[in-house]
Amino acid sequence: MTAKLSKFSLPLKLTFLIFSMVLNCMGIVILQLSEAKITYDKLGFLESFKDLPIAFISLFAVNFISKTGTKNSLILALTIVGICSLILPFVEVFWFYKLWFAIIGTCFAIGKICVFGMIRNNVSDEKSLAKIMNSVEASFMIGIFVVNTGFGWLISSRFSEFWKFGFLSISVLSAVAIFLFSRLEISEPAKTDQSNVFKEVSGMINPLMVIFLAVIFSILFVEQSFNSWLPSFYKNHLKVDSFFALQASSFLALFSYIGRIVTANIIQRFSLSKYYILCISIIILLLILIIGIQFADTDDSRILLFYFRLSGSSCHLFIR
Template sequence: MHRLLIIAAITACYFAFAILLNSVGTVILQSIGSFNISKPEASVLEGFKDLPIAFVSFFIASFIPRMGYKIALIIGLVLSLIGCILVPAVPAFWSIKILFALVGSAFALVKISVYSIVGMLTKSTNEHSALLNTIEGIFMLGVLAGYWYFAYFIDAQNSASLSWLNAYWGLAVLLLGTILLVFISPISTPNKKNDGDSQVSDDFIAMLKLAYKPMVLVFIISIFMYVLVEQGIGTWLPTFNNEVLALPADISVQLTSVFALALALGRLGAGQVLRFLSWFPFMLTCLLGMAALILVSLPLADKIDTANINSVIQLPFIAFLFPLIGAFMAPIYPVLNSVVLSSLPTQNQSAMTGLIVVFSALGGTSGSLITGTLFELIGGQQAFYMLLLPIVGITTALIFLKRWSAHSDVSSSADVEANS
């Protein structure tokens, strides 16, 4: 019962942050109209979200176990609650920047805590991967719910309307409920060392040293490029639907929810498929599927007739084709994380998670800024075509990662035989 309550608490945290973090694409689309700003100006919101994630993760990751995971989760939720109250109370673009800075800082605390708690609750790579895929799948369901939730508040007839800001009052209530759930959950505090501030410094240095290991370096490059692709699509897909497909703003956001649904189903399904299939061929299949959908669906975008479209269900099948890329990309991130984290001792997992969050944040910011700039310069279709380059990079990195992983497995087996 205690284990289920803990899982419910960390899953609720992820669900709430899924809505907040992935609302950035919707917020960019609405801010362009509501605050009369350009696409490059609006794209900085991704930086306000991701750079605090990177900064806080880099400097705080090694301290979180001493703080306690429950305290870290509650602090993160309270920071986000403050931002959700600020935005509708002070409707301005600068207040939205503050919101995403607070949410980004908070998510660094939450993600490191959640990943560490998953390590405490599981005893094997399979258990770790299954639970993490489930939590990440719930995260994507939160993303899906967020698109429809925000679409409900959008005034499609008036692009300058600020009615969509009222969505944050409901999110504030959700955060309050999540704070209560975390408070009553029996999340244990890690054993604290007695070496004082010098030990915190040692842990920070240990985190930096991890990045110099070849396998870890290839891993974080893979993570960086994956998040670059995911955020590039997730952030700019509403604008792509609005400008390239010529759909109304609310339907553009609702159609983007198909991408989130595909990600959710992909991650939930991957936990079952990977019980029977090795991760490496599975990953290569996913990457090939991503590239194929980009090459097949984008040329068809110009041929979609969106005249007199009043709801998502009236759209032709071709309009749903590109968002389905989420099903192929979904398993890559959690599987890579599980492979690396489950190979480390428990005491090193917070430091490794810190590196994951840092490079995920940098990849997210880069993806949004690069895609947004290309969107402005060469158009939405061409901007999404360019995402083929990091997909090739991920494939190359995976080949190296597989080689090191196989070598590590052989070494581990030799150690076991020598000790037996």
């Protein structure tokens, strides 16, 4: 590896922290814009503006990255994210949020390929590779916690009307990450024949692969939509304030990360089929409890906040 492990991993972790914050601020945006009298019919389309670019750009981003290099491509993506986050607080029109999320989704599609490409091309030791991959994944989950907690404090303070200026902190983090990458020397992969790249992509297009990708996209889309609309659900149906709604959402991410950590240790020691049956049973039990509580205590169902947090860990136990 061309740089020390700590110096190499820090900007990568910071990159995933930044992308996690901008990708998972959807719930905050929906919560605040709904109070600004933007209808849910309009807000319902925001998720697609973020997720569809991630899905489609990921298929063709390799061609762009191979020409410009992983380091330059990632710096460009971070620069665009920083500029867009700097502009957002000063724009009032709703259509800009659609454009903003589309740009963020495109940059993330490029950024994630660059990050994993850098790790693959610069880390050969298996132990170091596992350590960096775990820390990068942890940074993504921490980003969800940080963005919901930070904006929750801002929205609940006396400066709540200036909540959009919280995105300026993302611009600052982007500038720091760009500075770290500019000082980092990395190994770039050898340039490949572009015709071969397109042949490989075209060779992957078959009915089974299309079905597989459609299922994966559906799972991710449902999961992201669940996270995006959860704060509004908490506030409108469980009658909690914006701060507590966002805090509950951030703890959902924390429990999801715990689920990943637990799963990584369990699957090596127990039968996979029995493990899946256990996870499905836990999920069904949670759903029965949630439905029972709603029917038995419709006036005050705040205990559901805690069950939704537990669903984060149990669902990730199953998905892993």
